[in-house]
Amino acid sequence: MAADTFDAIVIGGGHNGLIAAAYLARAGRKVLVLERRPLVGGACVTEEVFPGYRVSTASYVVSLLRPEIIRDLGLKERGYEVIVRDPSSFSPYPGGRYLFFWRDADKTRAEISKFSERDAAQFADYERHLEELAELVEPLLRMPPIDPASRRWRDLWRLARLGLRMRKRSAELIRLSSLSVADYLDRWFESEELKVRLATDGVIGALAGPYTPGTAYVLFHHVMGQTEGQRGVWGYVRGGMGTISESIADYVRAKGGTIETEADVARIVVKGERAEGVLLRDGREFQAKAVLSNADPKRTFLQLFDPLDLPEELVDDVRRLRMASGSVKINIAASGLPNFHAYPGTKAGPQHQGTIHLCPSLDYMEDAFEDAKRGRPSKKPVVEMCIPSVVDPSLAPDGKHLISLFVQYAPYKLADGKQWDDAAERNFANSVFAVIREYVTNWDEIVDEYQILTPKGIEDRFGMTGGNIFHGEMTLDQLLFMRPFPTCARYGTPIKDFYLCGSGVHPGGGVLGTPGYLAAKAALRKSL
Structure with missing residues (x-):
């Protein structure tokens, strides 16, 4: 036939x-x-992982x-339809302090000033600087890459135009491509709380720590987008x-x-x-x-x-x-909202709307990476939490909530010939939940059930080699x-x-x- x-x-x-x-x-x-x-x-994708829940099983913000x-x-x-989050993020820290990032620049500067007046004054320049670089580089996202070894006149002409366009910022672009995210942020800020909040965008999805060369570009890649015309803003997709x-x-x-x-x-x-x-x-x-x-x-x-x-x-x-990955996705059906030590409340509030960063310092993040680099799931993982059902109730049954955790780090291959199995997945989930309990008073009461996707699980489910x-x-x-x-x-x-x-x-x-x-x-x- x-x-x-x-x-x-x-x-x-x-x-x-x-x-x-x-x-x-x-x-x-x-x-x-x-x-x-x-x-x-x-x-x-959106899948019904738990009855009545609409789960963004892997990708979760846009x-x-x-x-x-x-x-x-x-x-x-x-x-x-994109739901823009305000605040965009909430970062609680040990000792009861916290940092919000709001859409209102003045409100965000006021938050940063709790940790450093100098950083608060510097933050607008930092954002403007990255935005100018993003506008400079953005045309590259819309065209095929130019091979500098090409001899075709069209490629040579495009390369010359690009060189002229970027000549004043070439040194900065080289820094972004080669520096670690920690080194890059050190050039701008002194507050550990602000730097670790920003550094997560440099390691997310990678088997790399904040001091790994090249992670500054990953941060830059994450600020290249825009939501409803506002650059660097991430949102939830309705449904x-x-x-x-x-x-x-x-x-x-x-x-x-x-x-x-x-x-x-x-x-x-x-x-x-x-x-x-x-x-x-x-x-x-x-x-x-x-x-x-x-x-x-x-x-x-x-x-x-x-x-x-x-x-x-x-x-x-x-x-x-190279296809290495250290990322784990955990999706949770919850009966309520987390109550944070730093900002208490179990009714929907600003602490629940954006991305919640659970990571106290760059050294903590590096230690988590060091575990995974040696083939061990992090004993103290880095956790990003989102609760999209707070702003989109259609994702969960009435009175319930959908919680999404994106976690660093767990290696694709475990040391000593061990394999990812139910017990290994359960042990890592327990490590993640132990970190959350340091910030949340009612975690065990609100978690009904969960799904965990390790790098091996991501590979098996979505066909992504190494879970990358x-x-x-x-x-x-x-x-x-x-x-x-x-x-x-x-x-x-x-x-x-x-x-x-x-x-x-x-x-x-x-x-x-x-x-x-x-x-x-x-x-x-x-x-x-």
Whole structure:
């Protein structure tokens, strides 16, 4: 029986894969999206983990999703709505002190002045400085990476324009790309409480500590986005993160695209050094003029291709990719709200609305990393808590709450040959809860049940190699024209008519959407 034929096949219905499909369908191409799981979205999903709860199982806040993608695909008209949090964060510290970040700059400066008058005065300059750098770099997020070794006149012209644009800030951009987040923040502030509050954005999602070189860029990456026109602001998506994916999928279908779930791709079919289709595990085969993969580069090349179809140099590059992760996601069904020592109250208040940072110092954070670096789950983990049901009651049954914990650090591979099993997961959850009890008086009374996803659990559930939420470490040697490596950095690959469209290519991880958008543009230009 002849295989069904499409213009393009997209492997993986994560947000980037769906965005690639949306732009291909928008251009009038016949598109098929194949998703292994029963629902689309990849790690950008809403699931009923507990009866009556709508859980953003993996990704849980949004800021980086490009405004032009939101506009082009009409996502707001299709149900996408961001709830801006005010305050954006609450950081309690030992001894009863706390720090709020508000949307009102004067209120935030007043909070910082409790710890340092100098830092309070300096904070506006710090935010303005990062915003100016973000505006300078932002065009790079909308275009394919420029290879400085290229001899094409268009690349040379773009490189020259970019050099002129950035010449006055080149030293600062080099610092951001190479310094540790601790060293970078030391250049600005003296208060430990403020520095550790900001430093979490430099280590989140990475197996790196605050003193690890390159983590300053991860912080910068997290302030590149905007919510409702305000840069660096993160919000909740009404109905959960799956609303993003479902709204994009709705666009794909409206443009005539086909999306199949529970469609597990076994192999990418290559003939004559060209990708011409895919074979599913159920035996079905589909053909296409172009094939795009939303899976991470290691999973794509090492699991979906016959090794004989790949150049040896490509396989070597893939094997060298660093995919380490130290992140754990814990989702909790709760019967009430946490009562904080530093800011008491079990009725919804400002302490419950934004991200709650439980980490007293940079040294504490570094100690937590040192454990994981040696293959041990952190004895004293770093905890970020969110309670989205406070501002979106639709996420939990009446009188209940949904609590999300994003935790650093737990290694993918445990030392001494140990494995992640139920007992190991339970032990780590207990370590996390022990930290929370230092700040919260009623934790044991409000936790009804929980789900824990270690790096191994993230890999098994979402197909992210090593549990790395960025599809590869966000370090200087794995960014721009080197992401994931030079031969695949511009979305095309040495396999003709085969493209990468996930977070493993420029500009990287997070619910950003640009990798899918730019990969679709590349496929349209070269294959379709």
